[in-house]
Each structure stands twice: as C-alpha cells, then as structure tokens.
Amino acid sequence: MVDLSKIIPLNPQIQRRDFLKGALLASLAGCTNHDPFTTQAKKESVKPSGQMVKLLSTTGEIIEVDKAYLKPTEEIPSISNMAERMGIEGKKFVMVIDLSRCRNLKKCQEACNHAHFVSDHQNWIKVYPMQDGEKTAPYWQPTTCMHCDDPPCVKVCPVDATFKRQDGIVGIDADRCIGCRFCMAACPYSTRVFNWDTPIIPQAVKDLPYSSETSCPPKIGTVSKCDFCPDKARNGELPHCVTACPNGVFFFGDLNEDSITNGSETMRFSDLIRDRSGYRLMEELGTKPSVYYLPPVDRLFPFKNEENS
Amino acid sequence: MSSNKIITDLLPQKFGKTGLIWTAILILLCLNGLYCYIKQIRFGLGVTGLRDYASWGIYISNFVFFVAISLVGSLITAIFRLTGVEWRTPLTRISEIIAVSAILFASLIIIVDMGRPDRFWHLFVYSRLQSPIMWDVIVITTYLTLSVLFLYFPLLADIPILIKNSKPGSAIQKFYKFIGAFWKGTAEQFRISENAVKTISVMIIPIALAIHTVTSWLFATTYRPGWDSTNFGAYFVSGAFLVGAGGVVVAMYVFRRAYQLEAYITDKHFNNMSKVVVMLALLYLYFNVNEYLVPAFKMKKAEEHHLHSLFTGEFSLLFWSAIILGMIVPVIVLLFPKGRKPFPAFIMGLLVVVGAWFKRFLIVTPTMLSPFLPMHDVPESYKHYTPTWEEWSITIGSLAGTLLIITIFTRLFPIIPIHETIEEMEHSKPEKHEAN
Structure with a gap:
C-alpha cells in the first residue's frame, strides 16, 4: 500500500493538498518495483498520452508517469470536516x-x-x-x-x-x-x-x-x-x-x-x-x-x- | 348614524390622485432599495459603510425599530382589549396592520444584513438553540403568525359586507370570496371567532414581550459597554410601546385626513392616545435614565469612551435630539389639552417615531465603536461609521415597503372594522334601532 501523504510534489510552491489534484487511479495495492500509476493503468488498460509528469516517490526517487495515468477527481481534503x-x-x-x-x-x-x-x-x-x-x-x-x-x-x-x-x-x-x-x-x-x-x-x-x-x-x-x-x-x-x-x-x-x-x-x-x-x-x-x-x-x-x- | 352610512363611509376607496402619487413614490423607493440590494448581493457587504468595528449599522437598527413598532399590535388590540378600553375599536386594525407589515420587514431586513443570504437555510438545518438568534427566529415567526391571525379573524365579519359591495364577478370580489366566503355570520361562527380572538389576545402579550426582550438580548448577552445591562429587556419593551403608540397617532391622523374619518377617529381618540404616549414616554425616559446616568455616575473605564461619544462626542447631536425631541418635547406638548388636538398630536407622534428610529441607531452603533481594546492600526474609515447611499436606499426601501403594505391593505379592506363599529353603535345607543 502506498501512503499518499508521503508522496510530495516536486514544486514546493504547490501546497501539499494541491498536489494530486488528479488523484490516483482506483486502488494502488499490489505494486512492486514499478510505479503504482503505471501498474494500475496497465491493469485498467488506459492509453498513454505520451506526456510525462514528474513525481517524487515514497523512496525519494523522481519518477516519470504518463499524464493520462493520473485521473482528475474532486479534491479530497486530507482531514474531514x-x-x-x-x-x-x-x-x-x-x-x-x-x-x-x-x-x-x-x-x-x-x-x-x-x-x-x-x-x-x-x-x-x-x-x-x-x-x-x-x-x-x-x-x-x-x-x-x-x-x-x-x-x-x-x-x-x-x-x-x-x-x-x-x-x-x-x-x-x-x-x-x-x-x-x-x-x-x-x-x-x-x-x-x-x-x-x-x-x-x-x-x-x-x-x-x-x-x-x-x-x-x-x-x-x-x-x-x-x-x-x-x-x-x-x-x-x-x-x-x-x-x-x-x-x-x-x-x-x-x-x-x-x-x-x-x-x-x-x-x-x-x-x-x-x-x-x-x-x-x-x-x-x-x-x-x-x-x-x-x-x-x-x-x-x-x-x-x-x-x- | 345608520349602519348604511357607516358602511359607505368605511368601505375601502379607490386611490385618488394623491393616493396614486403616494403609492407610486413608495413603489419607486422599494424598487430603488431592491436595485441596491441586488448590487449588495453581487458585490457583498463591502458596498455598505460597515467595517470590522462597526459591523452592525443601520440594517440592525432598522430591524430593532421594526420589531419595536410591531409591538403596537399587541398593545392596542390585546392589552386594551383585556383591560376593557372601549375606544380602541377604530384603532385595532390600524395597529394590527402596522404590526404585521413591520414584523414582515423586520424578518426581511435581517436577511439583508446577512453576509451570506444564500445560506439562510442553514438556520434551520444547523440551528443551535443556545444562540439568541435562534430564539429570535422562533419568537418572530410565532408573533408574525399570531399577528396575521389577529388581523384576519376580526376581518372575517367584514368580508360579507365587502363581497356585497364589490362589483359582481370582479377580481377583487373573487379575492374576497377566496379569503372569506366561508364566513356566513352565524352565531356559532361568531362564537368561535370571538373565542379565538380572546385566546390570541392572551397569548400574544407574552409573545410580544418576548420578541422585543429577545431582540434586546441580541445585545445584552454580550459584554460590550452600553449593552451589558440586566435592564435591557424592559428598556426595549417600554421603548417599543412608545414608538408603537406614536406610530398609531401618526397613522390615525393620516387615515382620518385621507378618508375623511372624522366621525370615527375623533378628537377623543387623539386625546386618549396622546395620554398613552405621555405615559409611555415617561416610562421610556425612566429606563433611559437608568441606562445612561447610572453607568455615567461610575464612569467605568470601558464605559467611558462609549458614554463620552454619546454625551459630548460624535453622536451627541443625534443622542440629545433623540432624547429631547423624541421624548421630552412630546411629553411636554401632550400634557396640555391643546397639544392633544389631532394636528399637534400628529406632529408629536412623528417626533416620537423618527426619534425612535435614531434611538435604535444610537443603541447599536456607538457601542460597536467602543471596543474594549482600542481601535488601532486600522484605516480611518474603520473608526467611524457612515452608511453608504446603497445602505440608505435599502433601509428607506424597507420603510417604504411597510407603508406600501399598509397602503395596499387600506385599498382592499376597511381600515376601521365596519362590523364592529356597527355593533358598537347599536349596543351603546339603543335608540339607534329606531333610526334603522
């Protein structure tokens, strides 16, 4: 399970919660050496757009993910009302x-x-x-x-x-x-x-x-x-x-x-x-x-x- | 006086030229207020002169004024009724329509003051009963309902007369039939109506005291100088009865002149109502002495700025005008029998009402401009309060609105109860039967 809060944006100007405006595709469970985005996208057969976005992984590496793999959703506040x-x-x-x-x-x-x-x-x-x-x-x-x-x-x-x-x-x-x-x-x-x-x-x-x-x-x-x-x-x-x-x-x-x-x-x-x-x-x-x-x-x-x- | 004459005298009349101009002016003032309110909705409360310190201004004082004047309904109709004041009959409907229209606009103006009127429904969905605002919501809706019934039930007896005397098949007749065709005037209906009115007269007095006491608590439940008073409920209620009585005197004079009602609203009514005004003005003065002179005797540090701003500072002209012209002068003039004649009484009534409006402003805003911690490091505009023209337009629009409701009501219904007047004539003077 990837802890979302541990993935931080590359641009420190963007606020923490502003990041992942496009949140992740469905579940992220079961990822191993690949980045979770690509693994999950392949499972759901999402077509790559060719446009890459840089993200910082939990282990501190910069990973490149296809933009199409990020699904735009309503932003969810990290803490409920x-x-x-x-x-x-x-x-x-x-x-x-x-x-x-x-x-x-x-x-x-x-x-x-x-x-x-x-x-x-x-x-x-x-x-x-x-x-x-x-x-x-x-x-x-x-x-x-x-x-x-x-x-x-x-x-x-x-x-x-x-x-x-x-x-x-x-x-x-x-x-x-x-x-x-x-x-x-x-x-x-x-x-x-x-x-x-x-x-x-x-x-x-x-x-x-x-x-x-x-x-x-x-x-x-x-x-x-x-x-x-x-x-x-x-x-x-x-x-x-x-x-x-x-x-x-x-x-x-x-x-x-x-x-x-x-x-x-x-x-x-x-x-x-x-x-x-x-x-x-x-x-x-x-x-x-x-x-x-x-x-x-x-x-x-x-x-x-x-x-x- | 025959009942036929009473009917023709008291039936609602079509507007004359003056009536049309009057109504047109009121409508224009209302539309101007509406225009400014739309502007306020678009751009926010920033269009007003309100800022962080004076965050309540003429909207709130106008609200308090409306609630105050609406108490007259319960004074004339209920208290006079229960205490057996016989001359009240021609004044009951006047005072009740003032009450209904004022309380209606009180609830509208409080929405105008809200920063987020689009969230009005939050009051019902998220209501917290601990808040004095919720108490106000509850008592005001109750008072409005009771006042409407109090206006409506005695009106029923007049409906058959109105139906009979309106053009058959006309829209207005259909309207009369819609609201009161079920009224046949049977003994049973009269008995039910009489009982209902009696019940409401008893119920409405505590509710009326409650609406203005709760309104005073919107201020008295805070710590602020000028508001932090255990006297506030009684102070507000006495002031409310005064402005209501003054309002009735003004309305009596205007209706009498406009509809030639000299035979019904007599000098005796002006004489008696003037005495009521004197008594209430003295009562209100008494509370004012308590509210201002007792704190002034002590001059506590927190009160000092507030009291100085009223007695000698930026609000002093308004303050002394409201006290002298709105209370002391009317008392003196109305003490003399000549002062209780219709015209001077009307002028004194006007002074009372106008003075009362400014008095409400003096209760609300100077206190807000006297915070515990000094006003510091804010623009000059934050330290004073000057209402903008949009604010004035909306406020004047709301005042015009109440007058418009009263005007339209008078066009549709007899402002003096016809049935009751006939009944009274027949009861008090048995010889009238011969005349019939």
Missing part, C-alpha cells in the same frame, strides 16, 4: 506571549496575514500600544484569538459555524457561516474580521476546498480569525507568528505536556507562568482564554511609538 471539528486528540493548545520582548516589529502579523490571505487593512494578529493608567508605563500587546475555554462567540453562533474543539482551538467553518456577525459583537477581544468584499487570492488557493485548519480559502460574507494554525500542529510545526517573531515573543505548546516553545527555547508552561507571573486578558469576563501573557518587566526594548509621533 468532522475530524477538523473534533480537533487533535489528547492535545490542549496554549500560547504564552512575552510582553517584555515585543517591540512592535509586526513580523508575526506579516507572516500570519501572508499565510492566511488576510485582506488589506485587516489583521488577525493586532499589536496594540497599551497604557493601563495615566502614569503607568506603555507597552506593546500583540493579540491573537484567545481560543477561550468559554468562548462568547461560540455561544452566540446560530449555526455552529464557529466551534470549540477538544484540543482547545476555536475554529470557523466558512462553508457554514451565514455572516450574521453576532460572534464579532460577542467577542470582547475584537479578534474577528469579516470578509466584506471578495477576497483577492490566487486562483489555486480559491479552488481549494475550505479547511477550518488552514482557514483557507477565505470566503466573502463570512467571518475569519486566528486559528492557532492546527494544520502546522498536525505536522509538528509551530504557528506562523511563533516562527516569524525574531524576538521569540510567542510561545506555543500543549498544556497536557506542560511544555511550550518559541522555536529556540522550550520551557515548562507551569514554571514560566509561575515564575514570570503570567496572566490572561480580561479574566473578569470569565471567558477563560488559552492565551497567557507575561508582564512587560525587564524589557529587552524601550517602548517607542513611531506611529503616533
């Missing part, structure tokens, strides 16, 4: 944002917007200049979706388009959303954005089936927001904001393992929160966020607000 709504078993994702390291570079925002095709003027990650009291010190506060354990947005959604997964992530099913924007009114963190116009995105992305794990492609008339990049988590990778931040502001991890990492430093979540007095935003509202903040003490950078000066 049901599985996406369930989430990753045994995980409880958590983020820690270290305010003492943030200097408003917005590399997180840039990477996030780019990866999720966020429309102009909109951001999933917002970086606020905060000053809690008149005489208190200002600081930069990046916000993602808080992925609340008692999410006000999920409570008000009339069609279950936004949902809470068992791994703690609050996801959005853009194929389900009716665009009533009640969730936007309900969210106290102003996390959600709405696709007011037709999103400007490459055709290849537009043709993909929607996945709540990539939140792509964004769809007109629906709400979208930070999704904690569960597609990356499934591959054992970190969210875009975490990897993009040069100062290691964002830590991401699993509460069940009690470990978080910003890519270069890995720590015990409970130790970090205890030693650095971690807190959550608007605790008094009872939303129980999954995002924790470390207060802006012993800062790496002075607060400079170029935007206002």
